[in-house]
Amino acid sequence: MWKLSSVLLACSLFTACAASTHSTALSALGVARSSKDLLAVIDQPGLLEVESVVSADWSVPRSGVINLGHPKAKAARLEDGDEPIQIYFHVVRHPTHGTFIIDTGVERALRDDPERSAMSGLVRSAMHLEKLIVHMPLGDWLANQPAPIDGVLMTHLHLDHVSGMPDVPKGTPIYAGPGETSSRQFLYMFTQGSIDRALEGQAPVQEWPFRAGEDRFAGVVDVFGDGSLWAIWVPGHTPGSVAYLARTATGPVLFVGDTSHTSWGWQHDVEPGSFTGDQELNAASLGVLRKLVEEHPRIDVRLGHQHLAAPVPTR
Template sequence: MNTRNLSAAILLGLMMASPLVTAQSDAQQTQHASQAAVLGKPVSLAEMEASLATPGRLGFSVHTSANWQVPLRGLLNLEAPAAKAAGKKDGDEPIQVYLYEFTHPQHGRFFIDTGVAQGLLEAPTRHGVQAELFQAFGLGKIQLLQSTGEIASGGKPLCGIFLTHLHLDHIIGLPDLAADIPLYVGRNEHLSLSPQNHMTQATTDALLSGRPPLNEWGFDKGEAIDVFGDASVYALHTPGHTEGSTAYVLNTLDGPVLIAGDTCHTTWGWQQGVEPGYFTRDKSQNRISLLALKALSDRHSQLKVYLGHQQL
């Protein structure tokens, strides 16, 4: 095995959270600066849910930035009873990389997650993605449909980017976006610990370099963040996939929507209530968050749900 293949194999082994990787090998997600978000106020979940019956104010659109294939065992916990009963087996699973866009009549234009920057795929090392990491994470399998730059150029300047979490496939559109745009993440997202962060932290830091500190939502248990104080956008703490994983509820002109992030990657996982596999930091906590979002959806049939990497 040559040096490059050996490095890739080591990376893949760590990504799969091998039992040989101990808790002491955990690393935090990024060393980029973080601060408490000034934007937003805590409200009860009951108050948020009451708002879903009121016509919304936001323009909203979904952009499929790229097609991709990744191992199913990362997207879905194949050891879950439902997955075993269904005979789910590992293999490359087709997924998409999404970018969500909304426009507020007073506060302007925002993205949720970032899609894929064309320049990062063409010259990954220029953006801090070394060859071994590019290979180990299968980034070469990404088929670009619409770059982040193309999406961003189709409207007014962005006023902010709300991130569901800081995994690379949710921030690799940043090279196409202005460095002064505020970034918002869940509480303690930058501190989220995982063995794979040993490989990804430098790249995450590079993608965030030159940008202002991350703004962390001030979540408390049993509360949502009313982002603009007008019941149009809510942030929900959904820990498990990462420490600060965040879902968003938007009251749009076409009805309420739920951006679930990677609390659930796949259509089947959502339908069966099965959490992600080795891509997730804490499967049991992830399952609690997933079932809470499913219960929210069950209580509000008008709520349209968007998953991390597949469509319902």
């Protein structure tokens, strides 16, 4: 108990705690490009295969994932309450670079022995994990693969996105946006220890080498150097939030992360609520991604925590 009190006291000396104390390094993978480079190839068929896996079902406060103070949310008379969501990990297969996952779902221990999971009892209670229904922990999925994965591509380092990391083999490269471990939010006072445990024993988090001053996006990285997979810097939800665009044989697939958690938020251009660090910046990043999809309607959008529902017809 004294240790927890000491951590909270130390954190209270600052505005907030950092997300994690885990070490970082500049990414050895990826080349900084311009938005023109991405747009030049976005509609061309690609060579990647992708898959989205529902690791768990959950429910969270609607006020966390949708800004209920937004005029559109008020007009729709949205009220707070349980919002059903999913926790995903996504699979990206490259014919020569191998298999990568985007985010990590949940770890086996959350299903089999929660006391041994990375999440502390305090965090499990605060996050109401009694509402969590585990379908495919990352460890089960990995055990059925013919070869180890070649890397983990993080959209951001919130706990519900790194919670499967204990199942990832040690030494697997991990990639994320700049400043993700060092970003500060009040929330991290309570989650930093659990995030650190999820990352314990792993290699340093490699930060994408985004080039600042991009004309359209905050930054763009050609992940494999062949134009097949792109990391797009979308700050707001967290300072280093990243969306990924994969070019497949059937068209581009956009993994937006928590720039938009929900189908309603995406369709109505309303940013997330209290779970987001900077709502104004998040709204701007959401607008950038929505504009990209409007211009390239063949893009298959994969949201942070829900399936994108078909839009409601208007009369």
